[in-house]
Amino acid sequence: MSQADETQLDESAPPQELRLLYAIGRLDRGITRELHHGLKPLGLSPHQYATLTVLRARSGLSNAQLARRAYVSPQAMIQVLSSLHADGLITRNPSDENQRILEIRLTDKGVAITEECDRIADEIENRMLTGVPPKERKALLAAVRACVQRINAGLPGN
Template structure:
């Protein structure tokens, strides 16, 4: 086995898998007016809003500078609001608007649609998720 063979590289398999899975989301998210990164932001907010930009960036493992343009576009779409914190003027709190909360009902269909499009068993995907979570933890030590 050649240790430099492309098909033996974990990084290659992860990169192709990531692009391929995210591509499955595109046509599902498009009618909702969301990109995949925006969908991840909305998932975090549906679960935990309100959140500071700093907490949201930490949760999504994104730099605040990367998150900021996503939030601006979501705000322009009327899905979120960013407000200065009352206790700390430097802190920006991100909350859902009524439209942002309402979009959750549409989004509830997404996981089942993606599982169906992948054509994989849910248990297999749960095992994959556990393995990837371990890879993330190992890579970020």
């Protein structure tokens, strides 16, 4: 086997040029893994936590609206909501405007567990950004927010 072949097989060898898309994808997977691990003692998944945070920001959303905001399919959202409802973290009541639409709201227990999840997410974020000065953190967030907006992936402007 030639030196070039060995380098191609050696996964520890640095790529010739790291694509930003690849690095962001790896970061996304790493964050999801850390959230899974951190939320597991609370009996929640990252999708459930995302749903709780969306509901905290805007209560009374329908299943379809929630699915769009949490970037899951409506079918997956049905499962997420069923488990959150069974755990007493949300309520689902008919809308005053349309009785066929169930509006979803956090319960007091849901608010409390979301705050616990926030502490876990804060720890992950702080660990991830160790050594990055506050000014650079702010610039990084602004750059990521702009990228997300440019590809219409959410995160409305300030």
